[in-house]
Amino acid sequence: MAFRLGNRRNLPPQDVAETMQTDGPCAPLRTRLSQRLQQGLGRTARAGAISLALFLVAAAGMDQRAIGSDYNAYQASRLFAAGYNDISKIYIEDVALPPLVLDGLRALRSLDDGFAVARRDGELVVQVDGHRVGSYHVPAPRDTDAWGAVTAGVIDLALRSSSDLSGHSAEDLYARVFDGVLDRLDGYSRYAGADAAQQNRASRDGFGGIGARVQASKQGIEVLSVRSGSPAASMGLTAGDIIVAIDGSPTTALSQRQAIDRLRGQVDSRLTLTVNPKTGSSTRTLRLRRAHIVPQTVKAHAEGRLAVIEISGFNQDTTHSLEQAINALNAEMGEHLAGYVLDLRGNPGGLLDQAVDVADLFVRHGRLVSTHGRHPDSHQYFTARPDDVGDDRPLVVLVDSGSASAAEIVAAAIQDNRRGVIVGSLTYGKGTVQTVLRLPNRGELTLTWARFHAPSGYALSGRGVTPDVCTSRSPDPTLDAVLAELSDLTQRRSRADAQLSGRGDLPNDTAATVDCPSRPAGSPTDMAVARRLLTDRTLYRSASADAPAIAQAAR
Incomplete structure (x- = not known):
């Protein structure tokens, strides 16, 4: 089981490696939640043993044609019972199961x-x-085993009655x-089959490979880059090699996916x-050991x-890579x-634990983030x-x-603890935590189970992090214009503070x-502002001192 800070389904395709492990500061949480889930999921092993005939009322006149797919009703009942149990126990809101199953x-x-239920x-x-082909008794609303069996039975019935459905795996x-x-839940909860789940795990946890980024071509597999210290690098493989x-098997006919799969394998395999x-x-002939x-993120x-x-x-190696990079610089x-x-x-x-650890590399004291949901173990505080x-x-x-989820946790922690200055535009506003649960078919069910809050207490969901220095108020801002606006804002903030002490509220013009x-x-102006702030200590102190109060006014 893992937790994730994944993004919405409609975010760009590069949103991989988005799952939050429960290692590090979350290890106790994983143990407790795993134990509770095992108690709840223990019943699902019996779901397949429940005869589907108990739910079948009538199937008279149905076409008992052979099922052409690899479908197995027993395995399906276990799968759906496990998924429904996860939703019932873990999802951030208490939802009614029957409408979800019908959907x-x-x-x-x-x-x-032509299929209808x-x-x-x-x-x-x-x-x-x-034509009516059968019916099933409606189980009790919270009987996840029974609903899993009914789901499996309905699919089995449909496969025997529909040639269109029977052709699908x-x-x-x-x-x-x-x-x-x-689909009835939030946009962050999702299902991944066995193959997709394997790729997800490889992105966040790593995989057995040679350490080369490649691209399939008509000439073979082209090497795009080689990771330092990897098996590919040690054997002299370089970018541009084919x-x-x-x-011994030619690579000219391989697709991109096939090329990657052929290069990956068990760690230490040859x-x-x-x-x-x-x-x-x-x-040349190269003999390597995987x-x-x-995947590199830094x-x-x-x-x-x-x-x-x-x-x-943020994958499992991000904090380590970042610390190494900082030490080297x-x-x-x-x-x-x-x-x-x-x-x-x-x-x-x-990964949430990586977001926490990255922020912790820079922040000496104070709250980094907190999470809150329906499940008792979702209430977590990270310092x-x-x-x-x-x-x-x-x-x-x-x-x-495009800065979302774990990236927003880091930005908010640095901003609220006055450790640095945030520059750019308003962030995405993805403020929920997902848990990733293994399913009996080796797939994964990703469910939203908590919301996270910035150190100052506000929820990031739907709001995002407001930069201390904004570079997006005009389509093509200049450095001078942004700095002039920052100077003006600092002066107005000082006046507002003076008025605030006497009036008890914040002037509308400042808000x-x-x-x-x-x-x-991003804009080139972002980096230009960063350079100016870091080389002008007076300007930096002014921006960092005023920023938290200014940002708070938007919340």
Whole structure:
């Protein structure tokens, strides 16, 4: 079981590696929740043993044609019972199960528009092409085992009565039903079949591989980049090389997915690559041993006196990679280092424990984030430990409307604890935590189970993080215009504070200045502002001192 800070289904396709593990500060939570879930899920093993005939009232006259798919009613009953039990116990709101199941079954109409299921007088009546083919007693509202068995039975009945449905795989049917069930919930809850779940786990947890980013082509598998310290790097594989065979089998006809699957495998397993080097020299044969590879999410470089760090997502290796990058830049730049730029623009989110740990690298004390939901174990509070890998050097965080979830946790923690200055546009406003639960078919069910709150207490869901220095009030802002606005805002904030002490409220004109429109992509002005702030300590102190109060006015 894992937790996630995943993004909405309509976010860009790069929102991978978005699942939150319960390692680190969440380990006790995983233990308690796993125990409680096992108590609840223990009954699902018996769901398949419940004869479907107990629910079947009539199936007279149905066409008992052979089922052409790989569907198994017993396995399906266990799968749906487990999923329904998860929803009943974990989802952030207490929802009625029967309407969800009906929505899920009705989603099968997308595969056969002649299929219909309706609730009538305590029965679920199944029809195909207008003909009644059977019915099932409606179980008790919270009997997840029974609802799982009924769901499996309805699908079995439909498969025997519909040639359109019988041509689909069991996984197709599972996906349609679960999508229909979850469609009534929030946009962050979702189902992933076995193959998709495997890819999700590889993105967040790592996989056995050679450490090369590749692209399928007509010539073979082209190497796009090689990770330092990986098996590919140790054997001299470089960008531009073409892998023409894997273990003696040609690669010219492989798709992108097939190419990746062939290069991945069990950690420590061996493979042999036949490579045409980009230099045009003779073909080489490389014998490698796969290693555990975690996708890179951190890039860092020195830019003048600044350390610029880009985080593209939060997987299990993000905090470790970030700490290594900061230490390397500190050693390289020494006293010449003026400050850090943490670029979270376009970062769609990731693991909660990693978001907490990344914020903790910079914040010495205070609340980092809290989570709250329906489940008793969803109430969690995360506090900074007394260290700062950045040595209290000035910090600017860049955000935009693509900064979501875990990225917003980091930005809010740094802002509310006055550790740095947030620059850019209003963030996405994704403020919920998802839990990822394994299913009997090796798939995953992702359910929203809590909302997270910034250190100052406000919920980020639907609001986002308001930057301290806004660069999105005009389509193409100049550095001078942004700095002039910052100076004006600082003066107005000072006047507002003076009035506030006597009036007990905040002047309307000051509240209006905190509006910062969303912008889907960063601007070159973001980095220009960051450079100016980090090289002008007076300006930095002014922005960081006034920012939290200004941002709070928008909330």
